[in-house]
Amino acid sequence: MDCNFNDRVAVVTGAGNGLGRRYALELAKRGAKVVVNDYGVSPGGTGYTDEYALKVVDEIRSAGGQAVVDCHSVSEESSAQAIIQTALDRFGRIDILINNAGFLRDKSLLKMTVDDFDAILKVHLYGPFFLARAAIPSMRQNAYGRIVMVTSTSGLYGNFGQANYDAAKLGVIGLMHAAKEEGKKYNILVNAVAPVAGSRLGAGLFPQEVMDMLKPEYVAPAVVYLCSDKCNCSGHIITAGGGYFSRDWIAEGEGYYFESKEISDDAFAEKWESITDMTRAHHYDNMMEVGMAWLAKTTAPGKKTV
Ligand SMILES: NC(=O)c1ccc[n+]([C@@H]2O[C@H](COP(=O)([O-])OP(=O)(O)OC[C@H]3O[C@@H](n4cnc5c(N)ncnc54)[C@H](O)[C@@H]3O)[C@@H](O)[C@H]2O)c1
Known part of the structure; x- marks a missing residue:
């Protein structure tokens, strides 16, 4: 059965184009x-x-769905807070946040200006931070929340000419990790998707x-799942593109x-x-697990396994 989002309120940033538009249409449907x-x-x-957002709202309403437009930028604290306020004012709560908005300013490291670096960190890293911080109080009150960070294989593995983007996209993984730990007892699950899509940025x-x-469309099933009641994982990174889905993780070798x-x-x-052998690599759920494993490896007999 399809995921059911009746009575759920979602904020999708950068929903006027490409992937964000698709996520918004699928959730509304x-x-x-x-x-x-x-x-x-x-x-x-x-x-x-404002044309992009207005057009998507029209599409949703024409199909019988419910949507409101918001044209604030995610990049500044007050305007990012205003996006969440739109959800609270118009729908009374927020259950789902998809931190998707973004653009590119590619240049090799030596040619990259501080402005190029700043602008990309603002939209891809500060934006998700501002929005999560604004949304979490309502999610805590309702003991329910689903946050999806949008990362990229460029950030996870590196790409030429994208020092700003790679730094920001790996940064949201750090943000995800902390939000996951802090959201645990409030049923706020925080995951990430690394999409590949033939949209404007591609x-x-x-x-x-x-x-x-x-x-x-071929990325959306992962995001719909991560936003739904069916999902009970937190801290997962899912690569999605062309119908292929997989999990990425950070791991430590033995x-x-x-x-x-x-x-x-x-x-x-x-x-x-x-030291660098990864054949028995291990993923940890959080920093405490890393500490316990280190203690075991350095004090327990055998001292090698986690
Ligand atoms: N397309 C890909 O293959 C790919 C790969 C990896 C990651 N991503 C990520 O997926 C997300 C969506 O990418 P896309 O390809 O759909 O891009 P897109 O350009 O089609 O759509 C991005 C939307 O974000 C909006 N936006 C930009 N800055 C904003 C801001 N400050 N506040 C609010 N809205 C803003 C834009 O107006 C645009 O409509 C981005 O975060 C991108 O980095 C995309």
Whole structure:
């Protein structure tokens, strides 16, 4: 059975185009009341128009769904708070937040200006922080919340010319981790999606036939699931594109423990293979688990396994 979002209120940022538009349409189709936020900028982050958001709201309403328009920018604290206020004023609560808004300012590291770096951190990292902070009090009150951060394989693994974007997109993973820990006892689940889609930001990167294989529709099932009652995980990173879905995670290898603390340069180099071996890599749910595992590895007999 399809996920049911009746009585749920969702804020989708950057919902006037591409992936955000698709998430908003899918949630509305399943009964959610949706705040369609979009500041209406170019793929490089310039300009302003309310047309994108208005058009998506029209689409939702024409299909019988409920939606309101919001054209604030996510990049500044007060305007980001105003987006959440729109949800509270118009629908009385917020259950779902999809931190999707963004644009690109690609340049190699040496050519990147502080403004380029700043603008990308503002929209992709500060925005999600401002919005999560504004939304969580209402979610806590209702003991229910689903937050989806939008990351990127560029941030997870690195891409030429995207120092600003990579830093921001890995930054939201840190934000996800902390929000997940703090949201636990209030039933606020925080996950991330790393999409691949032939939308405006992907235009020019792929030939048309590949773009056609990468419709935003093919990413949406992951986001719908992460926003739903069916989902009970938190802290997951899901890669999604062209109908392919997988989980990414940060993992620690088994490592090597030196009994003697007098470690010579040669002794360290000699154990490099063991130190960096990932065949028995382990993922931790939080920092406490890392600490406990370290204690076990350095004090327990055997000292090697987690
Ligand atoms: N398309 C991909 O392959 C891909 C890959 C990895 C990550 N992503 C991420 O997915 C998200 C959506 O990307 P898309 O490809 O659909 O892009 P898109 O350009 O089609 O849509 C992004 C929307 O965000 C809006 N926006 C930009 N700055 C804003 C701001 N300050 N406040 C509110 N709205 C703002 C834009 O006006 C635009 O309508 C982005 O966070 C992007 O980094 C996309």
